[in-house]
Amino acid sequence: MDLSSALEKAFWAEATALELAGTHDVAETRLPTDEELRLIREVLDPGGVRKAEFR
Numbered sequence: 001m002d003l004s005s006a007l008e009k010a011f012w013a014e015a016t017a018l019e020l021a022g023t024h025d026v027a028e029t030r031l032p033t034d035e036e037l038r039l040i041r042e043v044l045d046p047g048g049v050r051k052a053e054f055r
Helices: 007-015 034-044 047-055
Strands: none
Touching: none
């Protein structure tokens, strides 16, 4: 299980009534490399369809 940030971990811990077992060693999701971003933008989604999700 990865989380985007420590803030997200705190959010989920507070937002649920359940105890989040094993979250003390949850890794933070790494940011994409410049090459990975280039591939997403130029090869996988050159038309920018992914941007429609965030309008």
